[in-house]
Amino acid sequence: MGIYDAPFRGSSAVAAGALTDHQLRHGFTHLYRDVYVARRVEVTAAVWARAAWVYAGPDAVLTGYSAAALHGSKWIDASEPAEVIRVGHCRPPKHLLVHDYRLEPGEATVVDGMRVATPARAAFDLGRRLPRKEAIVALDALCNATKVKPEAIADIADRHRGARGMTALRAILPDVDGGAESPPETHTRLVIVAAGLPRPETQIVHVGEDGWEWARSDMGWREWRVLVEYDGEHHWTDRRQRAWDIERSARIEALGWTVVRVGAELLYDRPGELVRRVRAKLRAVGAPV
Known part of the structure; x- marks a missing residue:
């Protein structure tokens, strides 16, 4: 992997003398404000996730589709916005959802140096946000990739009684099956x-x-x-x-x-x-x- 094949802060590369402003503007793909990646890189959901973490900062936790992509889940359309959990309100840029969710101990892990929701927590967030069919597809794929069980997702739900979307999540969990491969x-x-x-x-x-x-x-x-x-x-x-x-x-x-x-x-x-x-x-x- 080349040095710029992962998302990076353009200002840091320019300040270090590694790139010029002209090179940055014309030789790289702009993802978020001050976040770029080499043009040769296909911008997948996982790349968007890494870019979101660079943009949001080390205190953010990737969740939803972003966490699912980093845990190896397939079939995630790159047009889906990246998702982070970050305390406080802010106006997110295009292609990024910022959630002011509460995280309990053990609901985040570290993947390649980034803070990422666990598979069960990512599924919990997806299942209560997405429409029914999309949610089941997303949770099937995540369970297939990580072997997390619907029971583990239900355990997360038990810790967050009263959270938005809980009724929808509990309604779909009986229909989630990690055996689906597409x-x-x-x-x-x-x-x-x-x-x-x-x-x-x-x-x-x-x-x-x-x-x-x-x-x-x-x-x-x-x-x-x-x-x-x-x-x-x-x-x-x-x-x-x-x-x-x-x-x-x-x-x-x-x-x-x-x-x-x-x-x-x-x-x-x-x-x-x-x-x-x-x-x-x-x-x-x-x-x-």
């Missing part, structure tokens, strides 16, 4: 559950006679041996992936599983048909649906 997998599960079907188990492992895992299915019901698998675009555009998908499905079905395959068009344009197909497969094997 937003479409979360969306698929939510469509199934919203239709009144039993909640599926996520990440069902298939083990060979030698004891080794050879496949993993997105979700399903072991009791009735029905699986639901979301096929992303790469499943259709990558020839090797498609060939393995066909072989894998044949092997799973040979073991007595029924597989319902879901693509983006079915999920987002015809969710009723998705539900109809899943319900039909469950009924065919005796599920009370």
Whole structure:
């Protein structure tokens, strides 16, 4: 990593004689007031998080999407504003949310020298701020990346009774599942559950006679041996992936599983048909649906 591949204060670089004002203005990406990064760097959610911490100062604590990004959570759009907790009121710049939240001991940790909310605390802040579907997607991804459990998020909520958004947070926690490995997998599960079907188990492992895992299915019901698998675009555009998908499905079905395959068009344009197909497969094997 180059010296300017992480966000830095431009005034400090100029004062040290490392850069001129002209170089700073024309050779670097301006993120916040006096905060820059090398133009070759893709400005991801994690880069925005680091820039926010540089801007807000060492007393700030990164939370929400910023903390999630630094803890390894995927699928965070770089257009989402960075988030910090900092005592006192201020007018935040564009692309930054500043929260005057109360932090209890143990709710912050250190990542690469920055103060960052723990995964459970970051999930707590996201879950009470975002709309329902966005919140579940965000918490699924964070739980998947960090293995934090919804119970740990509920424990944080118990410490902050009366905080804003608590009713919304508690309403979504039963629907959070760290087994989801992409937003479409979360969306698929939510469509199934919203239709009144039993909640599926996520990440069902298939083990060979030698004891080794050879496949993993997105979700399903072991009791009735029905699986639901979301096929992303790469499943259709990558020839090797498609060939393995066909072989894998044949092997799973040979073991007595029924597989319902879901693509983006079915999920987002015809969710009723998705539900109809899943319900039909469950009924065919005796599920009370």
